[in-house]
Amino acid sequence: MGPQRIVCLTEETTEWLYLLGEQHRIVGISGYTVRPRRARQEKPRVSAYLDGNVEKIVALEPDLVIGFSDLQADLAARLIRAGLDVLVTNQRSVAQIVATLRLVAGLVGALPRADTWIAAVQRRHQEMHAAAAAWRRRPRVYFEEWDEPMISAIRWVSELITIAGGDDVLPELAARPMGRERIVADPLEAARRAPDLIVGSWCGKKFRPEKVAARTGWADVPAVRGGELHEIKSCDILQPGPAALTDGAEQLHRLFAAWATRDRPAVPQGADPDPGPPVGIAPPRGDRPQAVGGHDPDPGPPVGIAPPPGGPAAGRRGP
Numbered sequence: 001m002g003p004q005r006i007v008c009l010t011e012e013t014t015e016w017l018y019l020l021g022e023q024h025r026i027v028g029i030s031g032y033t034v035r036p037r038r039a040r041q042e043k044p045r046v047s048a049y050l051d052g053n054v055e056k057i058v059a060l061e062p063d064l065v066i067g068f069s070d071l072q073a074d075l076a077a078r079l080i081r082a083g084l085d086v087l088v089t090n091q092r093s094v095a096q097i098v099a100t101l102r103l104v105a106g107l108v109g110a111l112p113r114a115d116t117w118i119a120a121v122q123r124r125h126q127e128m129h130a131a132a133a134a135w136r137r138r139p140r141v142y143f144e145e146w147d148e149p150m151i152s153a154i155r156w157v158s159e160l161i162t163i164a165g166g167d168d169v170l171p172e173l174a175a176r177p178m179g180r181e182r183i184v185a186d187p188l189e190a191a192r193r194a195p196d197l198i199v200g201s202w203c204g205k206k207f208r209p210e211k212v213a214a215r216t217g218w219a220d221v222p223a224v225r226g227g228e229l230h231e232i233k234s235c236d237i238l239q240p241g242p243a244a245l246t247d248g249a250e251q252l253h254r255l256f257a258a259w260a261t262r263d264r265p266a267v268p269q270g271a272d273p274d275p276g277p278p279v280g281i282a283p284p285r286g287d288r289p290q291a292v293g294g295h296d297p298d299p300g301p302p303v304g305i306a307p308p309p310g311g312p313a314a315g316r317r318g319p
Contacts, residue, residue, distance in 0.1 A: 001108070001109040002025075002107050002108045002109050003025065003062075003063045003064035003085075003107060003108070004025055004063060005025065005027045005060065005061060005062045005063050005064075006025045006026050006027065006062060006063075006064050006065070006066060007026075007027060007028035007029075007046060007047075007057055007060060007062040007064075007065045007066070008026060008028070008029050008030065008033075008066055009030055009047050009052060009065065009066065009067035009068065009072055009075065010030055010032075010049070010066075010067060010068040010072075010239075011029075011030055011032060011033045011034065011035055011235070011239050011241070011243075012068065012239045012240055012241025012242065012243065013066045013068075013104060013241070014026060014029050014030070014033050014035075014036075014039050014043070015033075015035045015036060015039075015239070015241060015242050015243060016101055016104055016105075016241055016242055017104070017108070018036050018038075018039065019117065019242055020105060020108065020110040020113055020114060020117075021110075021113070022108045022110055023039070023042070025108060026039070026043050027043070027044070027060045027061075027062055028043060028044050028045070028046040028047075028056075028057060028060050028062065029043045029044070029045055029046070029047075030045065030046075030047050030048070030049065031045040031046075031047065031048055032048065032049055032204075033045070034235050035235055035239070035242075035243055044056075044060070046060070047075070049071070049072075050071055050072070050074075050075070051074075051075055052075050052079075054075075054078050054079060054082055057079060057082075057084070058079075058082050058083075058084065062084060062085075063085065064085050064086075064087060064107070065079055065084050065085065065086045065087070066086075066087050066088075066089070066104065067086065067087070067088045067089075068088065068089055068090070068091075068240065069088070069089075069090055070090065070178075072088060073088070076088050087107075089103070090177075091156070091240045092154065092155045092156060092177050092240075093155045093156055093159060094156050094159045094160065094163070094245070096156075096240075097156055097240050097241060097244065097245060098118055098245075100240070100241075101114055101118065101241065101242070102114055102115070102118070121245050121246060124246075124249075124250075125163045125245075125249065128163055128164050128165060128249065128253045129163060129165070131165065131253075131257065132164070132165025132166075132253075132256065132257075132260070135165065135257075135260035135261070136260065137260065138165055138166055138167050138256070138260070139165070139166045139167070139195075139196040139197050139256050139259045139260060140166070140167050140169050140193065140194060140195045140196045140197075140222075141161050141166040141167060141168055141169060141195055141196070141197050141198075141199060141256070142168075142169050142170065142190050142193065142195035142197070142198045142199070142223070143157055143158070143161060143168065143198075143199045143200075143201070144190075144198065144199070144200045144201070144202070144212070145157075145179070145182070145201060145202070145203060145238065146179075146202055146203055147200075147202055147208075147211070147212070149183045149184070150183065150184040150187055150190065151179055151182050151183055151184070152168075152170040152173045152174065152182050152184055152190070153168055153170070153173075153174050153182075154174065154177075154179075154182065154238070155174045155175060155177070156240055156244055157174070157201075157237060157238070157244070157248075158171055158174030159174075160237070160244060160245075160248060160249045160252055161252060163249060164249050164252035164253035164256055165252075165253060165256040165257065165260065166197070166252065166256045169190065169193035169194075169195045170184070170189075170190065170193065187215060187216075187217075188216075188217045191215070191217055191218045191220075191221050194221060194222055195221060195222065195223045196222050196223055196226070196228060196259060197223050197228040197229075197230065197255060197256070197259055198212060198221075198223040198224075198228065198229045198230070199230050199231070199232055199252070199255065200212065200229070200230070200231050200232075201231065201232050201233065201234045201236075201237055201238055202234070203234050203238065204233075204234050204235075206231075207229075207231035209229035209230075209231070212224075212229055213229060228259060230255055232248060232251045232252070236248045236251060237251070237252075
């Protein structure tokens with residue numbers, strides 16, 4: 001039922017099919033795939049992020065190629081001209097990620113398993129939100145996807161910050177879908193928003209907290225004064241699929257909880273520490289997320305990803 005030979009041009013589709021126990025359908029993956037770890041040993045790598053080996057992909061005789069975002073439009077067009085069926089999704093929010101997961105699951109006849117997994121994730125998100133409601137204050141968070149130029153959080157990351165118990169200091173930029181639209185034009189603006197925590201995820205290159213702390217005018221930023229500069233690997237949070245909803249959200253929540261549960265001044269009288277329900281999350285059902293249908297996704301430990309030539313990829317990883 002459904003496509004039997006799928007090429008996944010980005011990691012999130014590969015990880016999702018493994019989680020669903022449908023990895024036997026995958027015949028080719030992106031060279032940037034690190035989740036699950038076993039995919040790199042089991043599947044041929046046929047593409048980078050912006051480009052791919054069209055001849056090699058065609059030779060695999062896929063009945064469906066799945067990609068992500070406008071950045072793969074040129075590659076998708078070449079594959080279409082080569083006679084292949086291509087599906088490109090463009091999810092930017094948590095709700096859109098969930099909808100995309102359901103779309104892919106439906107294509108392979110695994111929608112019931114997908115809904116069970118999604119319900120467990122939503123339940124965990126609600127648990128995070130409930131825990132944060134007991135904190136005296138939610139941390140103000142600056143999330144940086146790239147350093148030169150400075151690029152702030154994409155929408156799903158901004159929403160996960162809210163779900164995990166924090167407040168994005170640049171929410172107006174998160175609403176913009178393209179990386180080039182989220183460039184922080186004035187580097188001091190993020191500093192003026194006084195973040196309590198700074199989280200960096202520089203598209204696979206190592207986050208340098210000392211470099212951020214040394215920026216002109218940043219010495220008095222609360223996060224800098226308190227040493228609250230942290231890294232989350234891009235494979236865990238800048239992948240618009242299972243990783244961001246699980247490992248990415250969990251890492252954010254742990255950072256925020258550690259900050260919020262230290263001794264801090266009481267909330268000013270009349271202030272509301274609970275801004276409302278998480279963004280884009282339905283009431284939960286089921287247990288915590290895990291492999292569905294008895295299958296072991298074997299994600300393995302995160303490993304580094306080399307950034308694409310010329311810097312981060314816009315839309316997901318830069319301008």
